[in-house]
Amino acid sequence: MAEVAEDFSSRKDAETTQGKAGEASPKSQERRERILDAAEELFATSGFDGVTLRQIAKLAGVDVALTSYYFGPKLQLFDAVLKRRGEILNRARLDALRSAEAESAPNPPSIERVIEAFLRPLEIAQESEDRGWRNYCALIAYVNNSPVWGKKMIGKHFDKLVREFTAAMQRCFPEAPARDIFWCYHNLSGALSLTFADTGRIDILSENACQSHDFKSAYDRMIPFMAAGFREICGGH
Amino acid sequence: MAEVAEDFSSRKDAETTQGKAGEASPKSQERRERILDAAEELFATSGFDGVTLRQIAKLAGVDVALTSYYFGPKLQLFDAVLKRRGEILNRARLDALRSAEAESAPNPPSIERVIEAFLRPLEIAQESEDRGWRNYCALIAYVNNSPVWGKKMIGKHFDKLVREFTAAMQRCFPEAPARDIFWCYHNLSGALSLTFADTGRIDILSENACQSHDFKSAYDRMIPFMAAGFREICGGH
């Protein structure tokens, strides 16, 4: 079992040194990215403890020592992977939420629009030609459902965003108790995680009527499904 | 990364030898259970690769070698943990489904009743004084969301049951395309997994308005929530 450290240290003081010498050479920058890509892919399928730095280095086509040189201890590499795309994604989702709210102002948007803002940026990322986003989402699924990583890591990278969305959901149902809002969000979050995980299980169960990597089909149904659930629980009657 | 072996072998031919000499001594039987309990707990929180046999043995209060003696390789111990409670649970859920169907015959039961049959046996298990069931459910959450274990292990232990339930759901909505039924089941399964995982995240997000181990509250809301979702997607108009 890996312990979750509070702070990280690396061989060189990555952030600062990088900036001091102007910018990193394009060659080394590309290697950094390749390490992150490889780590992303392997962590996503096998988890933190199921992957060795040597496997990551091999997939990235670099020496093992380079992983430590660039990112410090294994845990810090893990954190760097989570951070890289997290910031981009969170901005896209927040922008989508802001648009939805602006559109309906001064009234709150429909719950469908809020859920859509939460999901669609993922779909765009996942359907892109770059496999990296799919790996990243699968990694999030792993972390989100893990008792060990869930609190520390997901909280660290996603709490701010999630609070924006739960607040928006609350505005959709101003009379609903916060408890209900959070349990409904919980249902959405869980279904989303399983979709991310892309386990291929729905393919087998449905005898290929559904494909687990068909994210568009998943979200097309998930949005009205979850909206109906929210209304049932939070709609109040 | 661990490979998922097709078949398992142990030092002694566990099943058969056990039976031959009449029954195992109560002392050794108790130790077997303690090993399974410890493995269940640790696997649930840290995953297959995040736990060592030495940690399991220590928690169980036995020698490391005993884990191999009783269960063979690590992977077979993992499988034994999944099997132990899986059979009990699946029977309870199937019984609940059969009761619901008998009650409404010759009509199909409401989707609420089907979902209830899927969830409530878990609640009973999880709310019992024995922490073992909670650990087991958390382990299922881990396995269900894992691309590596999801297909092999969950399929092996749960496919038969899940097919019973998806078939029952289809009978609730005979006009709905199978595709829709399976995506709806997928949403239910994902939300359930996250509940199992008991990550404590909802506690933090909701500032303790919700507790992640309050399974009754979770299911009380999950049943109408998911039923409304099913109706929205599969209800047809």
Added chain:
DNA sequence: TTGACACTTCAACAAGCGTTGAATCTAATC
């Protein structure tokens, strides 16, 4: 040309891993 410095490789480290052979213990059977 020389120096400096980021980058990269190589080899090794101590620690821990899953697993197993051999020895010892325990308890029931003859």
Added chain:
DNA sequence: GATTAGATTCAACGCTTGTTGAAGTGTCAA
């Protein structure tokens, strides 16, 4: 009491792990 066989312990195996110090390479500035 001797025999037998399962249960248990102990010590060790070969191997892999994350990490690092030291040496080497490349490149740009002085």
